[in-house]
Amino acid sequence: MGHSKLVSLDDAVALVEDGMSITAGGFAHSHQPMGFFRTLMRTGRKDLTIMGVAECWVAEWLAAAGMLRRAYFSNFMFEGFGRCRRFSEGIENGMIEAEDHSHFGMVMRLAASGLGLPFMPMRSQAGTDIMNVAGFEHPAAKAQMFRSPFDGTVVSLVSPLKPDIAVIHAARADELGNVELYGTTSVIEEQVRAAAKVIVTVEEIVTTEEIRRNPQATLIPGMMVDKLVHLPFGAFPLGVYGYYEYDGAALADYYEASRTPEGTRVWLDTWVHGIATHWDYLDAHGASRLLALRTDPHLGYRYDIPEGVAR
Amino acid sequence: MSGTSRDALMAVAASREIRDGETAFIGTGLPMVAAYLAKATHAPGVNLVFESGIIDPAPLELASGVGDYRLAYGSTKIAGTFYALSLLQQGKIDIGFLGTAEIDAFGNLNSTVIGNYRRPKVRLPGSGGANDIASMAKRFVIIARADPKRFVEKLNYLTTPGFLTGPGAREAAGLPGSGPVKVITDLGILGFDPASKRMRLEETFPGISPAEVQSAIGFELVPYADTRAAVAPTEEQLDLLRTKIDPNGMYVKNLQASR
């Protein structure tokens, strides 16, 4: 019987040091480990690098807190709102450096690392400025054209990316760190394989028996997980498939505040620095509001109770 | 039909590009509307794939984006980003749809920066799946409103490959897909001259002249003798849009208003 991977949120966050590279799970307004990152934002860590695909909220809040130095990524954009302002302006004023990729390009660089390979062959990105224009990486260090030694097919090779830490928010896990996730899995498998250390925060802790009853639901086996945190509503104000949807009002609130550096500062003081713990953050919105975000167990999204006149 | 909204014309034109039995890679917005319109009319067997890893979903209502949990309902498979994108590389995706901030005469797109790459005037969201779709789908369609600021002579940054520098360039880069086939704008539909791979006007929307289209395009369109009026949307198509597919006008605005 293995040992428990369970630690407190603060202990997990303490693994992150200045200058480290981080990859976070999730996409759109879903699954990103915002509880972990809010706590990280209170620590004053700096000069972080994000190795991301589309984890827009993580990138944006780290940028807003002045903690982000570099980004390897494909696309950061708030679906239904607009651009990630602090991140974008950070690049525009030289505070943050970018290295662009396509979605598949980032996935393949992480996959190369996770598969223990010196490069991955792939077919997109070629012929464009993604390959030809330097960010903070020399183009030849990122990707190179290559002719297959077997049949001469032209492909491109991308070099591996190995994040120091992967932070994933998922549905359930047992204490050994066997993790279940529902819905789409974004780039989580590749991120977990690529990273040197893996931290997972989960909505629920279950018994190992429950995991063993349904092994195909296990996305990440315990052997890949270093630290585990029990963190209900750990993605809030984003959603977790099978549990709750995102809180549109909270997201809109940030989006408005991010229009200016001053508005962002006020928002950070209110929602990050002015709040001591994860529970305080949840209670600042209210238990009833959080419970109102619950998804319907069959539909997979929040059921809008139709209005009517009761007899 | 002169009262039909621009969005509706674009959605219907896009839906016509999808053939029954194909596998289509679909993004947020008008492409989603077009895909479900095609599925409800001439292409009931179309298989839809989304970059979030959702395959062949049967949502009960229109999703607000590819990350919307509503979209996952009724899907035959739910996977990850790698699975969905690798289908493109394998050649399983017949058609994709893309929007864009900037587009040039060869159908190359920019969604990365305006200005210098390292210190841009405006930082845009980045490629996302666009470069992958354009590189590797068997063919793709661009949906973009006509505007000289959007249709430009030279892109600030080449994010996504149309025909790159012209004939032979895609092949030299080893891109497996054949490239863009149509550009659907709010004024009409453009295609690409087979010899030069540059954009030409193929169909105009009601009340729009070829000269009007050219004045909204920032580069010279290749002359084309067979430019014709676009086939009008049918009542059935407009009705489906209005009542079933986008009843709240999330993406198809002003369904009966004129431009």
Next chain:
Amino acid sequence: MTRSDTKHVSLEPAVGSLPDGAVVALAGAAQTRQPMAILREVVRQKKRGLRLVGYRDGMDFDMLRRAGCASDVDVPASAGSEEAAQARFEAGAAGLPYAIIGMAGEGAVTKAIALHDAAGNTVMAVPKINPDIAILHAHAADIHGNVLMDLETCAGFARDVIVARSAARVIVSVEQIVSPRTVANAPARLVLAADTVDMVVEAPYGAYPTRCERRYDGDDKALAAYDDAARNTEAFRQWLEDEVDAKGSHALYLDRLGMERLQAITTRRSA
């Protein structure tokens, strides 16, 4: 579905529909699924003269009694009399005047009468109960009134079903209102069909501080605090003021409890 086809009512008007003096049955079991959210609202609305009936005693009956809402409480005095009480509801549900509970001479049972048949048998019977209103708490329901419980808990809900069937009107609070599709997809979990239910109220943690199987444990601290409060009138008055705030709603009640406390007792949030 027409606009009038919903049985979903919010807590305030649902309890508002309860007339003073009504015969009200409470379902749930010992420290389990007692409809506390609804009953806190009953106290808040200062209902009077309710004649409570049940097949077991509990914190819910006790609270209503002490708060002055109930003029009469007809619940078994001991665990031994619970079977007879259940039989009364079964008779009510079956439309029978009596339920036979045993042979004469087996021991005295409250309200039991002796019945003789032509063959010379003497049996003990208890009179039926047909409450005006039954109040239950369950896992889920749709707006039509179809009530679901998790499969593992369906058997344990059987007594609650009988109470519902014995009553003229049924009000059910649920952890979550779900879509009719969800109900259609879980036929084995259906414990009460729509035609038995009159009103559905959404009240997450609606049994708190009692437990709800496969959702949350009872809050031992809160239950102990109630026991302390029940010792004397002044303590109870204070408890009532703190717990059943005149300005409060179930949503505010949950907000005040806080997420940490709610999560500490929560045992399951996924299917």
